[in-house]
Amino acid sequence: MLDPVRILLFFLIALAVAAPFNFIAIRALLRVHPRRKVAVIAAAVIGNLMWLCFPLLPTLTAAGRVTRAIFGPPWFAWTCFAIIYSAFVAAIAILWMLFRRIPFPIFARWPSRVFLALTIIGSVAGFYEAIVPLRVERVVIYLDALPSAAEGTRIALLADLHVGIFTRASRLRQFFETTEALRPDIVILAGDLVDDDPYFTPKLLSSTRFLDPHTPLLAVLGNHEMYGDPDRAIAALRGSRIRLLVNEGANVGALWIAGLSDYAAQTPRLKPNLAGGAGAKRDELSDPHRAPAESFRRAAANKSSADTCRAHSRRPTRHPPSRLVAGGSLSPLSHGLVSTGRVAALRQHRHRILARALPPRHDRRDHVDRAARFIDISSFSRREKVPRSGG
Numbered sequence: 438m439l440d441p442v443r444i445l446l447f448f449l450i451a452l453a454v455a456a457p458f459n460f461i462a463i464r465a466l467l468r469v470h471p472r473r474k475v476a477v478i479a480a481a482v483i484g485n486l487m488w489l490c491f492p493l494l495p496t497l498t499a500a501g502r503v504t505r506a507i508f509g510p511p512w513f514a515w516t517c518f519a520i521i522y523s524a525f526v527a528a529i530a531i532l533w534m535l536f537r538r539i540p541f542p543i544f545a546r547w548p549s550r551v552f553l554a555l556t557i558i559g560s561v562a563g564f565y566e567a568i569v570p571l572r573v574e575r576v577v578i579y580l581d582a583l584p585s586a587a588e589g590t591r592i593a594l595l596a597d598l599h600v601g602i603f604t605r606a607s608r609l610r611q612f613f614e615t616t617e618a619l620r621p622d623i624v625i626l627a628g629d630l631v632d633d634d635p636y637f638t639p640k641l642l643s644s645t646r647f648l649d650p651h652t653p654l655l656a657v658l659g660n661h662e663m664y665g666d667p668d669r670a671i672a673a674l675r676g677s678r679i680r681l682l683v684n685e686g687a688n689v690g691a692l693w694i695a696g697l698s699d700y701a702a703q704t705p706r707l708k709p710n711l712a713g714g715a716g717a718k719r720d721e722l723s724d725p726h727r728a729p730a731e732s733f734r735r736a737a738a739n740k741s742s743a744d745t746c747r748a749h750s751r752r753p754t755r756h757p758p759s760r761l762v763a764g765g766s767l768s769p770l771s772h773g774l775v776s777t778g779r780v781a782a783l784r785q786h787r788h789r790i791l792a793r794a795l796p797p798r799h800d801r802r803d804h805v806d807r808a809a810r811f812i813d814i815s816s817f818s819r820r821e822k823v824p825r826s827g828g
Contacts, residue, residue: 441495448491455516459485462519465526469545484515497634497666505633506602518556525552568608571615586691593621599661600641601632609644617648623689624652626679628659628699635666638673645678653689655680657696658707667707684710 459481466477487508493501529545536544593616600609616624631637648654656679662670674681682696684707697709 444491444495448488452488455519458516458519458523461523461526465522465545465549468542469549471542480515484511484518487512497636497669502602502634502636514560522552525549571611573615573619584691590623590690590692591619591621593619593624594627595624596627597629597659598626598641599629599632600637601634602637604632604637604640606640606644609641610647613644613647617652621652623692623694624648624654625694626654626656628657629661630656630659630679631662631665631670633661633665635662635669635673638670642674642677642679648678650678653680654678655682655687655689655694655696657682658699660699660701663699663701663703663707667702667704683707684713686713 463481490504493504533544686695698707702708
């Protein structure tokens with residue numbers, strides 16, 4: 438569970454940042470759209486109710502679960518809107534300074550109407566995309582000198598399920614039945630399994646019965662497990678259908694898959710431990726996220742090489758191992774940079790799964806960029822040498 442002091446600090450910082458944008462957005466909306474006063478006030482009140490419920494955030498109670506599920510999304514949406522709309526109003530104000538003969542509310546009214554219309558359309562489309570479509574992205578990863586035993590291995594990756602109050606059992610069933618129909622060799626749940634509270638773990642486990650019981654089902658913890666009670670989450674998954682990897686690895690057929698914890702962990706024992714996940718000796722790799730890339734490669738040499746990707750914000754991407762461990766930043770919007778390396782990761786936010794494979798080469802096809810929930814099937818194949826034509 439999060440430290441109450443951290444919660445209070447976050448509350449004060451967030452309030453200090455959000456308050457000015459709230460003031461600017463509300464004042465501008467009331468001036469530019471005076472006939473929509475009731476709608477503006479109602480939206481502002483609903484979007485800010487969460488501030489009154491912040492003391493419930495660190496509690497894993499029925500009241501806390503209901504509060505987060507009902508007031509959290511409107512609060513986040515309104516806060517983002519207030520920030521963007523404030524910037525929009527500032528830009529309009531700069532243009533208005535060139536036409537001071539026109540009152541600002543009249544000058545800004547039509548641009549604001551267009552902005553609000555696009556916002557509403559985009560919100561409806563985004564909401565629909567988040568809860569209705571279920572897309573399958575098939576990615577073929579070509580690896581040099583792939584062991585014959587791993588040829589054609591199929592991995593299904595599901596990320597950010599966020600099982601919570603409003604997660605329908607029928608929707609979870611659809612996820613896992615679709616996964617099962619793809620006949621994967623391995624299924625991986627790449628973190629954020631539940632929406633903070635381990636209370637929802639049984640709902641997730643119940644839906645896994647739609648998978649073949651003989652198909653390996655692995656998972657790592659996400660930042661939202663850390664926001665709740667990670668120890669309870671771990672205890673709820675131990676011995677279940679889901680094999681949870683917390684700074685540990687497992688042999689699955691011809692592959693070595695290891696799961697690392699998340700940097701949101703509040704206790705040292707749950708902090709990411711690359712040595713434990715990769716099976717390397719601790720004296721070979723002392724600092725898991727700042728170790729030089731070469732040390733990383735040497736430490737994992739006996740595990741063979743690997744391909745790398747990570748999943749978070751509904752955006753699985755691939756990254757070179759050197760960026761993963763050398764302290765470099767990883768943009769959440771990056772699209773599939775690939776380089777040779779010894780070990781890499783299937784990575785949910787800042788957790789990683791290390792898979793045994795061989796050095797990849799850049800392939801623009803080998804990335805996934807899909808909104809809403811997704812299922813990703815990766816097939817590993819050996820790259821055949823194509824002779825160059827003469828001339």
